[in-house]
Amino acid sequence: MSEIIPIGEKVLSDNDRLAAEIRARLARLNLPSLNLVSSPGSGKTSLLEKTLAHFGGRLRIALIAGDVQTDNDARRLAAAGGALVRPIVTGGACHLDARMVSRVLAEMELEGCGLLIIENVGNLVCPSSYDLGEDKKVVLLSTAEGDDKPLKYPAIFRRAALLVITKTDLLGLSDFDLERAARHARMINPEIEILHLSSRSGEGMADWYAWLERLTRRPAAAVPDAGGNPLE
Amino acid sequence: MSEIIPIGEKVLSDNDRLAAEIRARLARLNLPSLNLVSSPGSGKTSLLEKTLAHFGGRLRIALIAGDVQTDNDARRLAAAGGALVRPIVTGGACHLDARMVSRVLAEMELEGCGLLIIENVGNLVCPSSYDLGEDKKVVLLSTAEGDDKPLKYPAIFRRAALLVITKTDLLGLSDFDLERAARHARMINPEIEILHLSSRSGEGMADWYAWLERLTRRPAAAVPDAGGNPLE
Numbered sequence: 001m002s003e004i005i006p007i008g009e010k011v012l013s014d015n016d017r018l019a020a021e022i023r024a025r026l027a028r029l030n031l032p033s034l035n036l037v038s039s040p041g042s043g044k045t046s047l048l049e050k051t052l053a054h055f056g057g058r059l060r061i062a063l064i065a066g067d068v069q070t071d072n073d074a075r076r077l078a079a080a081g082g083a084l085v086r087p088i089v090t091g092g093a094c095h096l097d098a099r100m101v102s103r104v105l106a107e108m109e110l111e112g113c114g115l116l117i118i119e120n121v122g123n124l125v126c127p128s129s130y131d132l133g134e135d136k137k138v139v140l141l142s143t144a145e146g147d148d149k150p151l152k153y154p155a156i157f158r159r160a161a162l163l164v165i166t167k168t169d170l171l172g173l174s175d176f177d178l179e180r181a182a183r184h185a186r187m188i189n190p191e192i193e194i195l196h197l198s199s200r201s202g203e204g205m206a207d208w209y210a211w212l213e214r215l216t217r218r219p220a221a222a223v224p225d226a227g228g229n230p231l232e
Numbered sequence: 233m234s235e236i237i238p239i240g241e242k243v244l245s246d247n248d249r250l251a252a253e254i255r256a257r258l259a260r261l262n263l264p265s266l267n268l269v270s271s272p273g274s275g276k277t278s279l280l281e282k283t284l285a286h287f288g289g290r291l292r293i294a295l296i297a298g299d300v301q302t303d304n305d306a307r308r309l310a311a312a313g314g315a316l317v318r319p320i321v322t323g324g325a326c327h328l329d330a331r332m333v334s335r336v337l338a339e340m341e342l343e344g345c346g347l348l349i350i351e352n353v354g355n356l357v358c359p360s361s362y363d364l365g366e367d368k369k370v371v372l373l374s375t376a377e378g379d380d381k382p383l384k385y386p387a388i389f390r391r392a393a394l395l396v397i398t399k400t401d402l403l404g405l406s407d408f409d410l411e412r413a414a415r416h417a418r419m420i421n422p423e424i425e426i427l428h429l430s431s432r433s434g435e436g437m438a439d440w441y442a443w444l445e446r447l448t449r450r451p452a453a454a455v456p457d458a459g460g461n462p463l464e
Contacts, residue, residue, distance in 0.1 A: 039271040039272045039273060039354070039356075039377075040271045040356050040377055040378075040381055040384070040385060041271060041374065041376060041377025041378045041381060042377075067384055068357055068384060068385055068386075068387075069383065069384055069385070069386050070383050070384050072380060072383065072384065073384075092357075092387065094326065094355070094357035094358050121357065122271070122356065122357075122384070122385070123326070123355060123356070123357050123358075124271075124272050124354065124355070125300055125324075125326035125353065125354075125355050125358070126326050126355075126357070126358065142273065142376060144273060144374060144376030144377075144399065144402065145271075145272055145273025145274075145376075146272075146273045148304060149272055149273060151301065151302050151304065152272070152299055152300060152301055152302050152304065152305075152354070153272060153300055153301070153354070154300075154301050155300075155324065167376065169405070170376065170402065170405060173401070173402060173405070174432070200406070
């Protein structure tokens, strides 16, 4: 396996260089950006559908929807209306990388957009290693998945600025405990912010919208020009 | 990226050689084997806990529990009793590979065991590419994850002999439709067998136990000596 490590490092280094270019472009546009990471089925697309509907004409959102196969999510999200939506189909790759994002961003008219959201491939492991040039990583965890996941998949919880616990309408139907999930996440990342919500019932959605609004109202000087997840 | 492809092929080829060695050893032991793959939180460990408790002394199960971090699953499963349980902690790697499994198997006393189950890392993408020498791949999909997943993550559904739809106690609380999930899975793999069950309510568990029992009762001649998922 010894020949693999330098190549892996080179790929990450190329990725980091491209991510820095993306970050610089987004900073020039004063466009805050999120990279949403979760398991398959944690509810990323449903949350984004509601989010696009909520902000409607008030905030134009640029959205890149990554998937291993099919552009179904991108089509669902484009149907929600009001957003600039582009798919990335990785064709088998288990994560988005900065090269894929850079290519799609080059063809997007970002002027007039107030927020860029990148919906990563459904995978709690691989996307954690790839900087996409985003300001913040957001990790989603569904109450159906179990409150032990921060300990078992620590890398993404360590790098995320925000944990969104989804599907709270299913609380009580499993052993998932909100307090325990939060404690596990903070064991990995004491600085992580935590929200919990249900796209289905609407519970907690106002907190998510307020979190996004704070992100879009930050002063231009707060836009990072390097690095991953700046602490606020 | 051009320098990566040959290395990737070499890794897979080394993996396939080791997987063939594992398969030959398991065939000599007449030990049927499964590789369980799913998203994080689809209920692999809960299903295995119930399965170990069900078979108890009647069938000794050898179980390898893979995780990115922590051996919590292996400890949960060892506590269920009656099985020979060993952890693999990948330390960040997003899948098990044949080398990891081979090392652990070398230290397991498999004589007297009637079934080997390998619980892969929670990831619906990467594990699909790595043959571990198992007879059959089993993919789990929770009703909380959405019935579109076979189309979005086709590789593992194409290679699996069995789809187990889990958490049927949550049906009706989401848009998940059993018929649609089955149709999507069969679009990807017309031969795939499908079971649905709830470890929590017990519904459908008898079908899973019967499926495992059929696997353990097969004649020795049916043990494959090469290849991945032989059709029965």
